[in-house]
Every structure is written in structure tokens, then in C-alpha cells.
Amino acid sequence: MIKIAIDGMGGDFAPQVTVAGAVEAANSFDDIEVIIVGREDAIKRELYKHKVVGGKISIKHASDMIEMSDSPVQSIKKKKDSSLSVAIDLIKQKEAQAVVTAGNTGAAVAASTLQLGLLPGIKRPGIAIMLPTPHGISIAIDVGANINPTSEHLLQYAIMANIYARYLLKKKQPSIGLLNIGEEESKGTELQKETYKLLRDSNLNFIGNIEGRDFFTGKVDCIVCDGFVGNVTLKLTESLLEMMISLISKEISKNWLAKIGAILCKSAFDSIRKDTNYEEAGGAPLLGVNGIVIISHGISSARAISNAIRVARDAVVERINDHIIDGITEYSKMHLESATNSSTQQHPTPRVIS
């Protein structure tokens, strides 16, 4: 049985949607148990509204909660009994194998890093989001955990995204692209130029730089970017899609012919909304920490929470973190060997002239 803890108090509509999502997931998968972490009375009140099959849901009490507006690191240090910290601690105590939270993203990154630590060899964690594209789901990493990355951080993100795409998205040889302002190797700042070299010389399926316009085309399976650009991009995308939908609704409401038209097009719009919906993809894994942590959007619906729990389950089943450790170890070995080889070539042992 896979035990997944959910931060019951995290998110704009907690604990209603967190409990509803937990129930949906517990009822959908035979092999999981969900532990809802948070104020016992509030969670019990929500649980009474639902029908749970078997004893697949339990509650772990936590008296405090982290607000969306709280400062990430400070709130983790001050609110020791927050639902987020208690949930993450369940991983450490081996009482859960994964955590899902729709709460404060910064706090989730801070709590995971401070309480669980990083996987061996990993320098920084990164948030990976799933992007719907015409060629299936692509991953973009990092979208905000690390706004001052080095080229080594970005390389490690590529390694982790590659593993995630292989084991969770079932892509055979995931292609990797570096987000840049042009396709040529010479483009970008020093960060992109250095990262380009590291990726080119790695054993990853690196296809080169990609541009902003390639974000949703599915040109690559994994997009590597710094957390600042990734964060701006993510938030822009969300607002653009909302803007388009609201513009369409506004325009359509202006005349009755268009209103009839809109009713006839409804299935098409619904389908687009589904295709472009992050929530269907199910949360953003925080990769690199020593445990499975899935971060959901603050406005997540019960369906999105349930999907995030499914992703957490899949990550446990596929032993994603073991594969990440293997990937990092393999790269380090390869890198060390090539460094040794090149240093041998550069400084050959002096031959004794006979």
C-alpha cells in the first residue's frame, strides 16, 4: 500500500477541495492510502460529506497552517506544527512516501529542502511543470525554485527532467531543449552559453536551444530554463489563456447570433479548455529533494488534487528518485572519466628518452 500525505489546509479552497480530492483519489486507486494533514475538526467536517471506500483515508492532526501570503522560509521556521511541515515530516518518519500540497509554493520548496534535504549529488531542487502540447505532455524545469541558477544546476535539471519524462511520461529518449533567445549556440547570456556546452557534452538527447515560441509546440520533451524566466512564463501563460477565454466570452455576449454560435461551438471550447488545462496534468513535482513532493496550483479543484495524488503515486511506483540518483551518478562518472582522459592528454607523462 502506497501512503500519500496531503497538506489538507494548503490552497485557496482548502480544506473543501483537498478533502474532496483526497477522497476521489483514494476511491480511484486500489493501492493507495491517503493521509490528510491538518486541523482534525475541519477535516472531519469535510470528510462527512463524502463516501470513502474502505479505511483508505486517515487524518493526521496539525494545529497550524501556512498562509499563501506568508514568507516561505520564516513561516517554516516559526510554524513548526503547520499542515505542510507535518505532512512533509511524515515522509521523513517513513509514515508516508509522498506529499501533495496546493499551498504556498515557496514554503513547500523551503520545507521540503530543509526537512528532507536533497538527493545525493543534487545542488538545488527545481519545480517541473507539465505542459500540454499537440505532441503530448512536455516538461519545463525550473519555474521558480531557483532564480539564480548556475549552469551545473541547469544541467542537473535536465538530467532530472529526462528521468521524469522517461519513467513518468513514458517517453523513450526524451529530447532536451535549452530555453534561449535564439537557436544558435552563441546566443544568450554566459549562463545559457555554459549550459549549452554542458548539455551538448552530456549523454542526454540534447537538441539545442529553443525559443519562447517553442514552449507549447511540443518541439522538445523537456525545456530547461532558469527559475526567473520559468516563473514569468508560467504566470503569463495562465493569464493569457484566461484573457483569451474572457475576451471570447465578452465578444460573444455582444450579439445574439454569436451567442447561438457559441452554444454550437461549446464542445470545441470545452475540449480546448481540457487540452490546455494544467490541472489535468496533475501538479508540479519538486525534483531533487529527498522525497516525492508534488506542488499543485493554489486554485486547484478536487479533480486537480486527485490528479496530483495520482502523479505522486506513479512517482513512488516508478521509484523516480532512485533513477535520479542513478542519472546524477552516471553523469558524474562520465564527466570524471572525460576530465581524467583530457587531463592525461594535456599533461602526458614525460617519456624517459632511452
Place this chain on the structure above:
Amino acid sequence: MIKIAIDGMGGDFAPQVTVAGAVEAANSFDDIEVIIVGREDAIKRELYKHKVVGGKISIKHASDMIEMSDSPVQSIKKKKDSSLSVAIDLIKQKEAQAVVTAGNTGAAVAASTLQLGLLPGIKRPGIAIMLPTPHGISIAIDVGANINPTSEHLLQYAIMANIYARYLLKKKQPSIGLLNIGEEESKGTELQKETYKLLRDSNLNFIGNIEGRDFFTGKVDCIVCDGFVGNVTLKLTESLLEMMISLISKEISKNWLAKIGAILCKSAFDSIRKDTNYEEAGGAPLLGVNGIVIISHGISSARAISNAIRVARDAVVERINDHIIDGITEYSKMHLESATNSSTQQHPTPRVIS
């Protein structure tokens, strides 16, 4: 008479659309003359297709052209007789007051900077784009001229965008926002933190940090960002809008009811396309160079070119560069005074005890 030169060979559909756009603009405005720069035979061939009112169009021959794929700085140095360089040189020779180009953006930045130089006090030029929002046009600067800006560069972009919004977009007290990953002053990298302070202490109407989600809401009149993020954002936006339109078309074509619906909604879609169309806004001014240079999208239509020529005309009429010089001078004075005052306070003249 305002003389505007257009790079006749620049852009994906040159010289057809550049000539058509030049003719449209020349016929629309009484006070402009358009000089089309490029291969005389090719331009003449296109001109024969149109009817030009009066003698408002002339041709300036240039034997060479810069390709979209050419390296910006190298092509400017090698191709001395390119349509772009010759057009920009017309400003220097005082034969034209502004240049419009839909060619290679990097080359346009390089040629303008190298051939015209920068306005007094300006450290780096920046490309400003016009964003359609529910509250009118907003400006974002920089979207790719400078991917390694300092906080001083960003401050100067804010000053220039402020002037542009006042004189060209007729906004009384334009609001300025710094693109960041959160609203708090403490957010972002050192670059954003330093820029925040400079903007806060300036005489601009700085309202603080804005996030990716605020890009198209019209929350601020001027968005200041580094060229890397701005470039990725711009390209992403274009592709997202295209993706949405293509998704809608694809979904709608799947069933006949939706097809009828789409016909009924057509006016609504057309209106959205117009509202979200960069080309209607008319090109991106390259601010900070010693001359008026408007950069249009490579895929510009004749209508977009004509709009860009209109913007160039307006920039000349409004003496935008004089106002930028004033703005920079005013800031420097204020800055110098406050530095003098604070140094006076820190090191007061020792008083002689009587």
C-alpha cells in the same frame, strides 16, 4: 514634410509588402514622404502595381540586403550597401527623420547603434513593444536588445517608456511596473532588487513589481524587464495566441454544428484577432538611439508596415528623442542633488565652536 525611410528589402515578404505598406502610408498622411531603400529594379516593379498620390514616394538604391539569418554585427560591418544600413544612414545625412524596418531585428539594433550612436546619457538602447490590454496599449521594454542589463539600464528604459507613453500614447502620468516573480520589494535577483530601489527613488510613477500574469491586464502602462525575459515572453505570447486560434479552428472543424457556430461567432473572433494583434499597434520603437527607428515584425503585412510608418511619423512630430534627453537630464540632476545632499548629511562641515 516628414521624410521616413523604409528598409524596402527587410522582412519575410519584402519588397511586396514593404512597398505596399509605404504606398498605403504615403497616401494616408498629408505630411509625410516615404523613401523606399533597396534594389531599384525590384522596388520599381512593385511600385508599378500601386497608385501613388503626388510625388510622395521616392526610391533610394541599395545593392545589398541583410538576410534574416545573417549575424547582426558582422552583416552590418560587411554589407555596407545593405538596404538597412543605407536607410539608417539617411537619418545621419539628414535626408530622413525616421527609419522603419521589418528585417533582421539584431541587425537593426546593431546598425542603429553603430551608425547613429546613442542619445546623450543613454547607456543602452532598448526595444519597446506595444501590448494590447483591456485598458489600452501598454509598453514593455526591453524585449531583446540587451540581455545583460544593469539596474541603471533598466531605470533608463523606464524613463524612456514613460516618455513614450506620455507623448505617443497620450497617457498623463504613466504607471511603471518592474517585471518580477512576486510583488514584494524583496523578490527577484540582485538586478530586480537594485532596480526596484532606483525606480522607487526616481520621479517616475512607479507602482512596484508586477508578475507574468499582469502582462496583458493593463495593470501598468509601462513594463520594465530585462531583454532575455522580454524576448522569451514576446515569442511565447505570439505562439500561444497562434496555438489557441489553431486549436479552436481544429476543434471546430470536427463537427458541422460547431462549424455553423463558428460562422455565427466570426465577428467575435475577428474582433479578438484585431484586439490582440501587435501589428495594429504598429511596430516596436528602438528607444535610446540617436534617431527614430521603428522595428516591425518579419511577417508584417502591408497594413502593419503602414502602421509602423504612422508611428515613426508620430514619434518625429512629438519630438520623442528631445523629451527622452530631457528626461534623462532631469533624472541625472535629481540624482546628483540627492547624492550631494546625502553626502552633505553624512559628512557635515565641522562647525567652529565659538
